[in-house]
Amino acid sequence: MQLKSIEIIGFKSFADKTRINFPAGMTGIVGPNGSGKSNIAESIRWVLGEQSAKNLRGSRMPDVIFSGSTDRRSLNMASVTLTLDNTDQFIKTPYSELKISRKLFRNGDSSYYINENQCRLKDITDLFMDTGIGQGSLSIISQGNVENIFNSKPIERRSIIENVAGVYKYKQHKLTAQKE
Numbered sequence: 498m499q500l501k502s503i504e505i506i507g508f509k510s511f512a513d514k515t516r517i518n519f520p521a522g523m524t525g526i527v528g529p530n531g532s533g534k535s536n537i538a539e540s541i542r543w544v545l546g547e548q549s550a551k552n553l554r555g556s557r558m559p560d561v562i563f564s565g566s567t568d569r570r571s572l573n574m575a576s577v578t579l580t581l582d583n584t585d586q587f588i589k590t591p592y593s594e595l596k597i598s599r600k601l602f603r604n605g606d607s608s609y610y611i612n613e614n615q616c617r618l619k620d621i622t623d624l625f626m627d628t629g630i631g632q633g634s635l636s637i638i639s640q641g642n643v644e645n646i647f648n649s650k651p652i653e654r655r656s657i658i659e660n661v662a663g664v665y666k667y668k669q670h671k672l673t674a675q676k677e
């Protein structure tokens with residue numbers, strides 16, 4: 498499984514349609530302070546279902562939509578699409594290429610897509626659960642996060658380890674089964 502590219506439109510500082518390709522190997526993103534490096538990492542977390550505006554350094558979710566600059570009006574919509582190569586079937590789905598998209602309008606309307614078919618957030622969460630790349634996973638460590646992990650309570654740290662070890666999914670299944 499490999500991240501092939503990301504397309505960002507109207508998300509944070511990316512007013513224009515921006516496509517970033519990730520060729521095989523390692524990719525580094527460099528740039529001056531405030532140029533948008535963290536915004537790229539946040540756009541990946543967002544499309545994978547991040548629900549906390551605070552985790553994206555905002556107070557409400559529409560804060561992720563481009564809010565205008567000295568020479569540009571604000572936009573009404575943010576959209577991010579992640580393209581993943583899944584030829585190795587790392588993610589258990591018949592698709593060899595996966596396109597995951599999320600859109601948000603200023604009025605709060607929001608939608609998710611898997612390969613251009615509208616879906617629920619849950620479909621995306623389920624797809625990535627225990628792959629180590631989904632919502633809340635540790636594949637993306639934001640600034641200040643390492644410190645938070647060190648300072649977390651044992652029970653929180655346990656849940657981080659369970660997530661990394663891939664047992665979280667089974668705990669969720671158990672909880673659902675117990676409720677039924």
Ligand code: ATP
Binds near residue numbers: 529531
């Ligand atoms: P550093 O090296 O300091 O970590 P960075 O490259 O990670 O910087 P970011 O934090 O990704 O930079 O980008 C910050 C910029 O994004 C700021 O200029 C901020 O004004 C802009 N920004 C954030 N949200 C929005 C938004 N909704 N609309 C327009 N610009 C935004």
Ligand code: MG
Binds near residue numbers: 534640
């Ligand atoms: Mg940064």
